Amino acid sequence: MRSTLLTLTAGFIALPALASAQTTAPASSAPTTAPATGTASAPGTTTAPQAAPAAPAAAPAPATPAATTTIVQALPSVPAHTTLVRLITAAKLDAQLGGPGPFTLFAPNDDAFARLPAGTLDTLLAPANVASLTTILKNHxxxxxxxxDQLKAQIAAGGxxxxxxxxxxxPxxxxxxxxxxxxxxxxGNKSYIDKPADLREANGVIHSTNGISLPKLG
Incomplete structure (x- = not known):
């Protein structure tokens, strides 16, 4: 038992440098601007401006229906998060994340878990390490x-x-x-909120992340 936990802790001590080197900010696309169009007038002539056609009345936006699924019910349908679902089930956190909450889940995608050292997931899933696994998952x-948007506002308010x-x-x-x-x-491990983000469920919000957020263990 002691050697297994030491192996687990050693694996996570090495992880921050590995994940920091491979976790990058999501790419953002630059906005495109449509080229200006118009008709040139002959020199010495004046062209009367033409009135723009009246814009049609905008139809009211349809109301967004309230979510009826919980975080734990919705997560299996979020692409590239099968490993997280497996770990949540093994740690028996599905009951808590299916409760009233509300919660915000920063959900590492499958690529984030694929960067763990070989054998780490098997160690985490061992019955003797359920407590460590639970702590790691609760750290998200x-x-x-x-x-x-609310998180960005908190960051701005906090300087x-x-x-x-x-x-x-x-923290x-x-x-x-x-x-x-x-x-x-x-x-000191870093991860970015990736896509999809702001998945609003009946008991909270899911944000996909491209890295794993680790607590101090031991």
Whole structure:
């Protein structure tokens, strides 16, 4: 048991440098501007301006129906998050994340877990390490439903940083990097909120991330 936990801890000590080197800000596309069009007038002539056609009345936007699924019910249908679903089930956190909440889940995608050292997932899934797995997963959950716009507002109000208290008892520090929300965990590991973000469920919000947020273990 002791050797297994030491192996687990050693794997996570090595992870921050690995994930930081491979976790990058999501690419953003530059806005495109339509070229201006018009008709040139002959020199010495004056062309009367033409009135723009009246814009049709905008139809009222349809109301967005309230979500009826919980975070844990919706997560299996979010692309590229099968590993997280498997870990949540193994840690028996599905009951909590299916409760009233509300919660904000920063959900690492499958690529984030694929960058873990070989054998780490098997170690996490061992029955003897359920407590460590639960702590790691809770390090991705914050009480309250926080959208990306709300989180950006918190960062601005905090002078460039916002500290989020996770259910693990350890913080995540949110900042803005090149227009994207960057999360830094207690061991210095970094991840970005990726797409999809702001998936609003009946008991909270899911944000996909491209890295794993680790707590201090042991």
């Amino acid at each position: 959950v914050v009480a309250g439903a926080i959208t990306s 460039g940083t916002a500290t989020l208290n996770t259910l693990s008892g350890q 995540l520090v949110a900042t803005i990097d090149n227009g994207s929300i960057l999360l830094t965990d207690a061991v």
